[in-house]
Amino acid sequence: xxxxxxxxxxxxxxxxxxxxxxxxxxxxxxxxxxxxxxxxxxxxxxxxxxxxxxxxxxxxxxxxxxxxxxxxxxxxxxxxxxxxxxxxxxxxxxxxxxxxxxxxxxxxxxxxxxxxxxxxx
Amino acid sequence: xxxxxxxxxxxxxxxxxxxxxxxxxxxxxxxxxxxxxxxxxxxxxxxxxxxxxxxxxxxxxxxxxxxxxxxxxxxxxxxxxxxxxxxxxxxxxxxxxxxxxxxxxxxxxxxxxxxxxxxxx
Numbered sequence: 001x002x003x004x005x006x007x008x009x010x011x012x013x014x015x016x017x018x019x020x021x022x023x024x025x026x027x028x029x030x031x032x033x034x035x036x037x038x039x040x041x042x043x044x045x046x047x048x049x050x051x052x053x054x055x056x057x058x059x060x061x062x063x064x065x066x067x068x069x070x071x072x073x074x075x076x077x078x079x080x081x082x083x084x085x086x087x088x089x090x091x092x093x094x095x096x097x098x099x100x101x102x103x104x105x106x107x108x109x110x111x112x113x114x115x116x117x118x119x120x121x
Numbered sequence: 122x123x124x125x126x127x128x129x130x131x132x133x134x135x136x137x138x139x140x141x142x143x144x145x146x147x148x149x150x151x152x153x154x155x156x157x158x159x160x161x162x163x164x165x166x167x168x169x170x171x172x173x174x175x176x177x178x179x180x181x182x183x184x185x186x187x188x189x190x191x192x193x194x195x196x197x198x199x200x201x202x203x204x205x206x207x208x209x210x211x212x213x214x215x216x217x218x219x220x221x222x223x224x225x226x227x228x229x230x231x232x233x234x235x236x237x238x239x240x241x242x
Contacts, residue, residue, distance in 0.1 A: 025146035
């Protein structure tokens, strides 16, 4: 596993995100890990990921409390995986959430934008 | 997502682990999440998971330092996922590791046994 100097996803890594299910890990108030698939996770641009969700699940609570976000996409046959660590910003009832969700936004789903700080492949 | 009272995987959940790639999340010394696929993760018995690895990667360091282990297996088409939280015990250069690895064990790969404390589906 090599650590890349930059914090920008390559074109190949962005394509990999499009075609594989992403998993998001966060840390809860007790310092324990939490992990789950995020089907709506996508590449917003080379240095940001984004997902949206209707339910305020564990990840939401943890990110809201300041947990970093760790995201991985992996391919079993290829033995390839791309890992990202970043800081999450949660948008709910704001202009950005309304823009993403369209005019029928009622603050739900909320939108999480992850600013990439580290990429490993 | 319902929280199950017990800490034992049902037969269906055990089968689900057999047929899907598991992801393991841990917490590092800075309190940040780390996540990656674990291809060797398997059900040892209804209340224990096990994986083995040749490289002492992030997860190894974190579990060694006392991080809980969070494991998820998910199915995109089915929208099913099984999550487990547990405590990890790392075996290296001991009788159990030798038994798992066979007579050519040189303390590598190490074997991680996760005692299940919580199951969500």
